[in-house]
Amino acid sequence: MDLTSKTILITGGGSGIGLELARQFVELGNTVVICGRDEGRLADATRQTGAQAIAGDVTVAEDQERILSGIQAQHGKLDMLINNAGVFLAYDFKDDPETMHKIESEIAINATAPLTLTRRALPLLERSAQPAVVFIGSGIAFVASPGTPVYSGTKALIHHCAQTLRHQLHPHGIKVFEAMPPVVDTDMANVLKSENFKKMKPTDLVREIIAGLRSNQTEMLLGQSSQIKWMSRIAPAFLFRQFAKTEFH
Numbered sequence: 341m342d343l344t345s346k347t348i349l350i351t352g353g354g355s356g357i358g359l360e361l362a363r364q365f366v367e368l369g370n371t372v373v374i375c376g377r378d379e380g381r382l383a384d385a386t387r388q389t390g391a392q393a394i395a396g397d398v399t400v401a402e403d404q405e406r407i408l409s410g411i412q413a414q415h416g417k418l419d420m421l422i423n424n425a426g427v428f429l430a431y432d433f434k435d436d437p438e439t440m441h442k443i444e445s446e447i448a449i450n451a452t453a454p455l456t457l458t459r460r461a462l463p464l465l466e467r468s469a470q471p472a473v474v475f476i477g478s479g480i481a482f483v484a485s486p487g488t489p490v491y492s493g494t495k496a497l498i499h500h501c502a503q504t505l506r507h508q509l510h511p512h513g514i515k516v517f518e519a520m521p522p523v524v525d526t527d528m529a530n531v532l533k534s535e536n537f538k539k540m541k542p543t544d545l546v547r548e549i550i551a552g553l554r555s556n557q558t559e560m561l562l563g564q565s566s567q568i569k570w571m572s573r574i575a576p577a578f579l580f581r582q583f584a585k586t587e588f589h
């Protein structure tokens with residue numbers, strides 16, 4: 341698909357992968373709107389990338405509406421929604437005092453919000469000549485990661501929903517993509533003790549995502565994610581044991 345002169349919304353565009361997506365999409369001549377909760381971080385990101393920013397929490401219905409209304413008022417349409425905002429919570433399910441809050445919040449941010457925001461964005465996307473929705477999933481969708489009791493489940497849910505929405509939205513001309521990164525060198529991955537993982541650079545990851553979008557690769561298994569998928573088919577117990585060795589700070 342063509343990737344210039346588009347209006348693109350990137351959730352969680354104030355840092356990490358979202359920030360790099362914003363930078364590269366602006367460089368390609370697109371209008372990029374980023375959102376996130378931390379206004380200071382968004383202001384820095386705006387200065388660094390030339391993207392526009394609308395502060396908001398993707399788990400709050402009113403914030404979703406306000407972000408989309410802002411885009412409608414300023415640009416009249418949305419060509420691409422990139423559901424990127426996410427959290428990665430490593431904790432002990434039984435002993436962590438905040439387990440109840442962590443369960444609800446991680447599911448709300450990683451799983452519910454990308455779906456409800458996508459549903460709310462459909463009328464604006466339908467005004468585009470080439471509308472697309474992109475889910476930033478994870479290679480960990482294919483294996484349960486014991487140290488993060490809920491995270492891999494949220495990414496497995498997104499992997500399934502990306503496939504069902506691709507099917508349901510196809511007759512409406514809306515393309516659905518899923519990009520599944522390996523471990524990437526962002527703040528999110530700082531909780532991992534890095535000896536266990538080779539982290540991909542956000543610049544390289546985003547170059548691959550953009551190449552995948554250009555060539556209409558609807559399911560992008562990036563870096564080691566393709567090995568994880570393949571191993572999950574032929575040796576699932578071995579793969580689970582490997583992930584169980586992951587150490588966190």
Ligand SMILES: NC(=O)c1ccc[n+]([C@@H]2O[C@H](COP(=O)([O-])OP(=O)(O)OC[C@H]3O[C@@H](n4cnc5c(N)ncnc54)[C@H](OP(=O)(O)O)[C@@H]3O)[C@@H](O)[C@H]2O)c1
Pocket residue numbers: 351352353354355356357358375376377378379381396397398399423424425426427428449476477478479520521522523524525526527528529
């Ligand atoms: N890094 C990795 O190794 C890796 C690997 C595979 C997949 N991924 C996925 O890639 C995506 C981006 O991750 P990252 O590595 O770039 O992480 P990051 O640097 O921690 O960035 C996450 C972004 O999401 C935003 N966010 C979180 N909760 C939000 C909410 N409720 N409303 C609005 N924005 C929210 C944060 O901004 P505020 O806190 O200001 O709201 C932040 O800008 C995530 O979906 C993640 O699961 C990451």
